[in-house]
Each structure stands twice: as C-alpha cells, then as structure tokens.
Amino acid sequence: REIVLECSTTLINDIEKKFNDLTEQIKQSRKENDFNEINLNYLRKQLVEITQELNNPLNISIQQNSQPFINDISMILSKRPKFNKWKQNAITIAAGNGQGKQLNQLSRPAGIFIDKNKNIFIADFCNHRIVEWKCNAKKGQIVAGGNKQGYRMDQLNFPTDVIVDQQNHSIIVADQGNRRGIQWV
Template sequence: MTQYALPNIPLHARWTQNGVTIAGGHGEGNASNQLPCPLGLYVHDDQTVVIAGSVNHRIVEWKTDATSGQVVAGGNGEGNRTDQLNDPTDVIVDKDTDSLIICDRRNRRVMRWPRRSRTSGETIIEEIDCWGLTMDDERFLYVPDYQKDEVRRYRVEETKGTAVAGGNGRGDHLNQLNYPTYVFVDRDHSVYVSDNENHRVMKWHKGAKEGIVVAGGRGKGNALTQLSYPNGVFVDPLGTVYVADCWNDRVMRWYNGATQGNVIVGGNGRGQQANQLDCPVGLSFDRHGNLYVADCGNHRIQRFSIEAR
C-alpha cells in the first residue's frame, strides 16, 4: 500500500469477528466473480480494492458492493509479453502517475501498468525475485528480493536500487533476512519487512546496518509470542504492527515495543466460516480503519469492520 495517508486507528481498537466477503468467495476459476488464492491488495479511499491474483495471472479491481471484478492488468494468460503477467503477488497504486505498480513474480520483474490504457505495461525493474512492494511519501519504491534476502529502495526511473535491509546472506542474525516477502515503510522511512522463514517481522530504521524484531522471532509456532510464515504487514501512525500470520490463520497486532501480540481476527481454526481464515496473505486498511484480508485458501477478500468506540 502506498503510504500517502494512513488511518488513525485507536490504540485499543477492536474489529468485528465475522468478516464480510467483498470479493471472490466463489471458489477457484477464471470467472469474473472468482478470485483463486488472492495475495497482495491495495485499498482506495472509496474502498475499491485492487487485488493481485497469482493463479489467474491478472490484477483485478472490485468496486464497493460489486458482485464481480474487472481485470485491470494481465488476464491474457501466463507469459512474459508486455500484456501478460506470470504469478503476480502484489500491487500498489502510484497516484502521481495514475498507474499500477506490480510485482510480476515469475517473470522476475516489476511493472508499471497505466490505469487508463489497461492493455499493457512496461518493465521498470528487471531480474528481481520480488514478492511484495510499497512506495513511500517521496515516491521511493521498496522491493524485497527473496532470493538475495534483502530489501532494495529505488528512486523513480532507477533500475539498480540500494539495499536498505538485509543483503548479508540468508540467516537469522539481526543484519540478515530469510525469504522476505511483504514490506511497509512508515513516515520516518523505517522499513518493516515480513521475514517469512525466520517467522518474524523486522524493523530497519533509515540507514541502519541491522534490524530489530518487532513481531515474532521466537521460532515457528502459534503462541502469542510467535508467528508462522508471516506475510502482509501494516504499521499505523502509533507504531502498532499488524501482520497476516499465514499458517496460524489469523491476523495479529503487536503494539510498539511489545514482546507478544494479540489476535484481532481469525485464530478460530482453519476454515471458511465468517470468523475463520485459511492462510491469510495480504492485508490493508481503508481510511476508516476497516481491515481487509486476502484470505488465500478461501479464495476471497474479507473485510472486518472496525467497531465504534
């Protein structure tokens, strides 16, 4: 998610435990009302959701209360042409250029796709094993490389980038990462990254040589001190970390400086009921503080409304 405006989520906010399916929920397939294994997502101010659908090699947009989505990038089969994608895993919107920025994972590239034409995109970063991406308020692009175990920052039109997290080989030391997936950047330009196979979320202050653990880091497990293959990550202005705890089928909140988290949605066993998740991957919030979760195994996007104080 592009960090132009963040919701002011109250410190002890609560969300409804039964989610509402706002996209997909009709199983696997290529129909316009289906969303097989959604991964990354971006939420507009009007609650329109843009979703990376890796299985269908397309990016789809679902407007509020819509019963089907519209393909806005890809959708022309698996491939590496400029009008094709291959297993896209994340998408953000660059408002300044009115375009989508897409991690086209299996093509090992990051693409810019104009929202007006929708017919084809252009490669802006090549030969990168990306999974997630984000952009800060100065329009720097941040992209984890899960093979090089680092996060790189790119200026507009820059193709090489600079390592800002990891880059010291695969491992679990504080200056290392192990299969980084999704990334978030706060207003101070600190980088938060889901260190997937270390089962932790790391924070790297701007210019730091090593990171600090802000969620998990106690090995793989389902205790409140642990995560299991974390993916989507979001940080609010108070420094509270929200993370999609994929293999534990829950979304957790870790307060700034906390040594354990708490479950805010899910955590009721793997399943397809309204209060259950099946390997959540991407997550985001709208400007009202409502939570959106890419419920990969259930092939749907769930919205959990924030409760009034």
Template sequence: MAMANNKTLCFKCNEDKITYPCKGCSNEFCFTDLAEHKQILNDELHTITNEYNEFKQTINKQKQSPQNHPLIKQINQWETNSIEIIQQNAKDCREAVIKLLQKSINDIEKKFNDLSEQIKQIHKENEFNEINLSYLTNQLIEITEELNNPSKISIKEDSQSCINEISIILSKKPEFNKWKQNAITVAIGNGRGQ
C-alpha cells in the first residue's frame, strides 16, 4: 500500500518535501524553509519601514526649511552668477570711463593753462577790451561744461540683458493621479486590494 505522493520540490533546499505555497513569489517551500522565507520577508519589511521613516524625516526637513530645496539653491546660484556678471560689467565700464576721463581732464587742463597764460599776459600788458573779457568768460563756461559733462563720453544701456532671465515653469502633467493609479494596481497584484 503505497503512500500517496504529496511531496513537491522545495524551491529553497531543492528536495522533495511537503511544501507550502507562497502566493507572493508563487514558489513552494518546505516547512523549515517557509519559516526562513518569511523571516527574509520580515527583514525586507523592516528595511522598507526604515526607509519610509527616513523619508518622513526628509519631508519634515523640507517643511521646516523650504529655502534649502535644490530649486531654491538653483535660484540662489543664478542670483550669484548674475550679480557676478553685472559686477564684472560695471568694473570694466568704470575702468574704461576712468581712462577716458583722465584723457579728457588732461585736455581740458591744457586748454585751461593756455587761457590762464592769456590772462597773465593781459594783466602784464594791461591791454584788453570787452572782446577779450567776453572771450575769456565764454572759454571758462565751455571748459567747465566739458569737465562736468564730457561730450565724447556717454553711457548707453542696452535693452538686451547681459544676464539670463529666469522664470518658474509649472508642468501640467497630472503626476499625483498617475501615482494613485500605480498604487491601486500594486495593491490588486498583491491580493490585498481594498
């Protein structure tokens, strides 16, 4: 009287044993290996739980200090870079204008020295009339104007920006709906759908 063969190959030890199915991985395990299999799953659950707890901490951190978010850091970096570009442009322009001003002031000074010489001459010779006075007055007005507002140098602001403009783009993808749908699919697959 042969005993009914109710034995199956165990997935773990690879021996013919009385086995128990695991619905999760669809494998058959002997009693001993089923316990071990369950322990492995327990450990995995433990690891995943830890990861979830870590994620909770990450969420709390972001809630407390949203200014540390990578997007904010990206804006900060843009700000720093743009300021650097602006400061470099301003520095270059200042240096160029200072050089031009020095040349302009030197030219004016030469003209002034020449006019001063003419006044000295007039004092010395005591020879002058209204035409000389008018000339000297007008020349002084002219060089004063040139000193305060050099006719050859001016600042032009270009409407085309030297920095990259930034703006915030909000994608219209319904990300949250997609996640929700995936979650339901997974739940059904595990056989514990709600």
C-alpha cells in the first residue's frame, strides 16, 4: 500500500508539473503573440496526454501469489522529452549574397561543420570547394578545392560533407563526384 500511495503521489505531482509547464508555455506564447498552427497542435496534444494520464494514471499490476500478502507491484511511469519551441526567425551566418563564386557567396551549400572556435566549414557543392567562415566574418576563405571541378588531388567534384580533425589540423571531405574521401592537411 505504501508503494502504491507513494507512486500515486509522485504521479499526481508529475501531472501537476506537466500542467504547470504547459500553462507557462501558453502564457509565454500569448505574451509573445506567437501562436502558430504547429504550436497550437503541440499544446492541444500535450493537454490531451495530460488528461489521459490523469484519467488513466498508472499501469499497476498486482500479481497473484499463494502468499496472503501482495509481494509484487509493478508501475510503469512514462517520461516524455520536453518540447523545444524555436523562434520563428533566423539570421544569416554565412554568405547570403545570392548564388555565385565570390567569397561572400555559395552555390548549393551541402554539409557543414562547426569547430570548437565556432568557425563554420561548408561544403560548397556546385563551386567544388570547402569554405571556412570565421565567426561573424563577412566572407569566407577557401580551405580545400576551389581549383575548378576535377579529379586531381587539389580539386573536388561536388563535395557533400566536411569534418575537421582538430587533433591533426586537417579536414576530411566527402568528394561525391570523385567517389572518394579526401584529407586536406
């Protein structure tokens, strides 16, 4: 009985916390005047889940035993990850000056990598190069490829992804058109 009472109290407290969190999310959206269909559907779903959890609080199984006392009680409590609400605006962090070959432009950017210094490395797919953008820079710097499309070791052919091996001070590129992974030191 003590276990059932303890778990029931925990469940009620958990439901109350979820309801309070939901109320705060609604207040925040209302304060920001930021209701959109995605948020409303999410909030509606959360309210339905809380209602169902309140009406059907636990999965309790009491297993029959030959002994006169209940020995086994199992309870299943579910924890759901909290929904993160993203702002409905964004800022440009690299390029943004139309499609092109200049150092402040990209052409079909593909994979990105952000290093520990917040530098952004972008696989510039149609320009056959990897461009590094320092934090808050107005233009990038070519760190691999950029010597036209080709199969030589100093050329790339539609690179799709890039990672930085900070320990060895090199970048590793998925060079799709050449069907290779290539390391630039």
